[in-house]
Amino acid sequence: MNDEDIKxxxxxxxxxxxxxxxxxxxxxxxxxxxxxTKPELRQKVKxxxxxxxxVVSEINQIxxxxxxxxxxxxxxxxxxxxxxxxxxNVLPSLSNTExxxxxxxxxxxxxxxxxxxxxxxxxxxxxxxxxxxxxMILRFEDTNPGTExxxxxxxxxxxxxWLGIKYDSIExxxxxxxxxxxxxxxLIKSNDAYVCICKQDKISNDRREMKECKCTKHSIEENxxxxxxxxxxxxxxxxxxxxxxxxxxxxxxxxxxDPTLFRINTKKHARMELKYRVWPTYDFAGVIFDSVSGVTxxxxxxxxxxxKELHHTILDKLEMEKAEFVFFGRLNFEGMPVAxxxxxxxxxxxxxxxxxxxxxxxxxxxKRRGIRSEAIRKFILSLGLTKNDTTAPFxxxxxxxxxxxxxxxxRLHMINQPRTIKISNFNPKQIELANHPTKDLGKRTIxxxxxxxxxGSDADEMREGEVIRLLGLxxxxxxxxxxxxxxxxxxxxxxxxxxxxxxxxxxxxQIKITIPNQLFIDEQYNENSLMTVEAITESAxxxxxxxxxxxxxxxxxxxxxxxxxxxxxxK
Numbered sequence: 001m002n003d004e005d006i007k008x009x010x011x012x013x014x015x016x017x018x019x020x021x022x023x024x025x026x027x028x029x030x031x032x033x034x035x036x037t038k039p040e041l042r043q044k045v046k047x048x049x050x051x052x053x054x055v056v057s058e059i060n061q062i063x064x065x066x067x068x069x070x071x072x073x074x075x076x077x078x079x080x081x082x083x084x085x086x087x088x089n090v091l092p093s094l095s096n097t098e099x100x101x102x103x104x105x106x107x108x109x110x111x112x113x114x115x116x117x118x119x120x121x122x123x124x125x126x127x128x129x130x131x132x133x134x135x136m137i138l139r140f141e142d143t144n145p146g147t148e149x150x151x152x153x154x155x156x157x158x159x160x161x162w163l164g165i166k167y168d169s170i171e172x173x174x175x176x177x178x179x180x181x182x183x184x185x186x187l188i189k190s191n192d193a194y195v196c197i198c199k200q201d202k203i204s205n206d207r208r209e210m211k212e213c214k215c216t217k218h219s220i221e222e223n224x225x226x227x228x229x230x231x232x233x234x235x236x237x238x239x240x241x242x243x244x245x246x247x248x249x250x251x252x253x254x255x256x257x258d259p260t261l262f263r264i265n266t267k268k269h270a271r272m273e274l275k276y277r278v279w280p281t282y283d284f285a286g287v288i289f290d291s292v293s294g295v296t297x298x299x300x301x302x303x304x305x306x307x308k309e310l311h312h313t314i315l316d317k318l319e320m321e322k323a324e325f326v327f328f329g330r331l332n333f334e335g336m337p338v339a340x341x342x343x344x345x346x347x348x349x350x351x352x353x354x355x356x357x358x359x360x361x362x363x364x365x366x367k368r369r370g371i372r373s374e375a376i377r378k379f380i381l382s383l384g385l386t387k388n389d390t391t392a393p394f395x396x397x398x399x400x401x402x403x404x405x406x407x408x409x410x411r412l413h414m415i416n417q418p419r420t421i422k423i424s425n426f427n428p429k430q431i432e433l434a435n436h437p438t439k440d441l442g443k444r445t446i447x448x449x450x451x452x453x454x455x456g457s458d459a460d461e462m463r464e465g466e467v468i469r470l471l472g473l474x475x476x477x478x479x480x481x482x483x484x485x486x487x488x489x490x491x492x493x494x495x496x497x498x499x500x501x502x503x504x505x506x507x508x509x510q511i512k513i514t515i516p517n518q519l520f521i522d523e524q525y526n527e528n529s530l531m532t533v534e535a536i537t538e539s540a541x542x543x544x545x546x547x548x549x550x551x552x553x554x555x556x557x558x559x560x561x562x563x564x565x566x567x568x569x570x571k
Contacts, residue, residue: 006041007051010034012075014052014059015067022499023064027056028571032399035392039383042390090384091127094297096324102134103296106160106167107141107286110152110270113355114159115338115362117301120331120380122165125299127381128326137293138167141286142174143279146267153270159363163373171293173285174272180280183288183318184243184262188223192317193261195226196242203242207257212249216258230264230278238264238277245283245314255310259283287311291320298323301330302387329389331380335518335526336361336394351525358516358567359529369516370549370559370569375401394518398570405549405557405569410435413471413501414537414552417456420505421485423476426450433472444540448473451505453536458500459485469496471553501553508536513558515568 013033018025030052035042059067071078094102104125108118129136138160142148160167173180187193196203196215206213218226227243229235243262251257261284266277280288290298305327315322332338338361346352356364366376379400383390411434428449435441452470462468466478467490475494480486515531537552541560544550548560549569557569 003051006034006038006048007055009038010048010052010055011059012078013037014055015071015075016078018059018062019064019067019071023062023067024060025056026571027052028393028395029399030056031393032395035396036382036399042392042396043388045393090381091124091131092385094128094132094324094326097132097296100296102129102132103137103294104129104134104299105137105139105171105290105293105295106165106299107139108156109141109144109147109282110149110156111144111147112152112340113155113362113364115360116333116366116376117331117338118156118159119163119363119376120328120383121299121301122160122163123377123380124326124328124385126165126167128297128299134296135168136166137169137171137295139171139289139293140173141282141289142172142269142271143281143285145265145269145272145279148270150270155364162363162367163376171289172271173280173289174269174276176289176292177276177280179292180262180285180288181278184280184284185224185227186318187245187261187314188227188243189220190317191220191223192246193243194218194223194246195230196244196258197226197236197240200239207249207254210249210257213244213258215244216246230262233277236264238266240264245310247310247313253306253309255283255307256313259310283307283310284314287314288318288320290323291315294321295323297326299326299328302327302389303330305387326385327387328385329387331383332389332391333361333394333397334391335520337520338362346525357530358514359519368559368561369567370405370557371397371401372404375404395570401570402557406551407436407439408441409549409551409557410441410540410544411437411551411553412538412541413503414511414535414555415453415455415458415501415503416533416535418453418503418508418536419456419459419485421452421454421459421476421487421502423450423452423487423489424479425489431473444538446504446507446538446540448504449506453503453505453508454500466498467494467496469499470502471499473502503536503538507539509539509541509564511535511537511541511564511566513566513568514561 010030014025014030017029031049034048041048106122106125126136140153184193194216195218196213198213198215226241230241241264242260244258245261247256247258249257260281262278262280264277265279268274308325312322337343347354355362356368358365358369375397379397430445430447432443432445434443462478462481464478464481467475469475474492475490475496476487477490478487513533513535515533517529518526519529520526542563544560546560546562550558550560552558556571558566559569560566
């Protein structure tokens with residue numbers, strides 16, 4: 001798309017959205033829409049953002065009637081009612097599937113809480129499993145004692161369940177270390193692996209300078225003995241001996257420069273406690289278990305692509321079957337890091353209470369914020385299978401979420417910094433308001449007297465003589481602003497351009513709102529990334545169940561967390 005085509009598409013989306021929302025649209029909304037319909041533009045977010053701002057500003061100054069006319073004249077296709085088409089599979093076909101029972105796996109290390117990156121890997125694996133009628137393995141690659149905790153195993157299972165991920169079996173690498181030991185001994189016997197007792201600095205320097213380690217001179221018999229000595233406590237301490245693969249120290253691919261296959265780790269394991277002291281690295285454990293478990297297609301993030309040569313070489317040496325590798329780019333949200341090295345210090349310093357904080361892209365955080373698992377799946381699949389890393393604005397996920405929750409979100413009025421309007425000619429009465437403009441979500445009954453609460457920001461903009469429509473209640477004319485706000489009820493047919501929400505003074509309840517914002521701005525922690533404000537809403541709020549989704553009119557979508565607490569989800 002050229003610049004003119006992009007601008008035209010933005011204008012089209014902006015007009016459509018403005019007409020759907022009483023003549024007004026927002027930059028964020030249009031950004032999410034254009035990126036959802038034209039994913040190739042995700043690499044040009046900065047460039048198109050300025051165009052969006054320009055177009056949105058222009059559209060918002062056009063009267064609603066003119067917006068509707070512009071659509072009819074320039075984009076008549078938007079007025080057509082389209083038949084709902086079945087969702088198309090956005091993932092490309094797998095290669096090398098002929099005559100195979102397809103088996104995939106999702107192999108998390110239980111060393112932290114699952115996040116959006118884990119969701120992408122698990123969803124892609126499951127989608128391919130469903131596409132080919134195959135099976136999926138959940139494999140815990142728990143081979144790093146000291147970093148793994150039982151709560152992480154549980155959190156991963158809970159996260160997958162929330163995402164709706166179905167797997168056919170569970171494996172724990174720690175249950176089957178003997179299989180890995182047997183294959184290690186085969187490599188030693190074929191002189192394809194050796195025990196190294198050099199210091200780590202020396203190993204790193206040799207690999208960097210492409211120098212062969214002196215330990216490669218050990219005979220097979222010496223390596224066998226040293227390997228067995230690694231399992232005892234007398235000769236080798238933690239960090240003093242490694243089993244390394246005999247690769248190619250001259251290779252341009254650094255992963256081939258005699259990588260570590262096993263090391264001594266004497267820390268307590270979450271499941272095995274102190275049963276083992278010799279533990280495999282990912283480079284050995286993952287690829288061996290793919291073969292042993294019959295995995296046909298292994299989905300991996302692209303940072304492992306350089307390791308393909310190593311993994312295939314190891315399997316060739318052992319004469320084991322190789323899985324087909326399928327690589328994809330990593331997924332992040334702008335200003336929402338997933339790295340434990342970033343998040344852990346924030347938790348330790350009290351900046352973030354825990355991994356369920358609604359500012360985080362952890363599954364627990366997204367769930368608490370009010371993001372639906374279905375939205376996460378649709379968003380991830382909309383990206384397709386690409387090796388390009390994606391750092392998406394959070395608004396792109398919000399767009400998918402809104403489509404799902406809108407039909408199920410009860411509408412309520414909510415105001416902040418309340419001001420009272422006294423309507424002199426109002427006769428107390430009971431009114432009914434629909435909980436949703438188009439869906440049958442029931443109605444709520446409100447006893448209304450002549451005292452109405454409105455937001456302070458709306459009150460500040462009022463002028464004497466102004467006519468205002470109180471949504472669902474009627475039209476009032478402002479009579480006095482000197483000491484208090486006095487108004488009179490007008491005939492309901494009276495035209496009023498301004499429409500505001502309200503809460504009956506006798507029906508008001510106070511709530512606290514947690515508002516998450518972007519956690520990092522330009523790689524700096526945002527001290528204002530979490531705000532708590534007080535607000536007023538209708539008493540019908542108290543009858544909603546915890547986890548209920550609410551749209552506070554004109555203000556956005558929220559999730560009820562407890563009796564008097566809500567979390568802002570998104571606009």
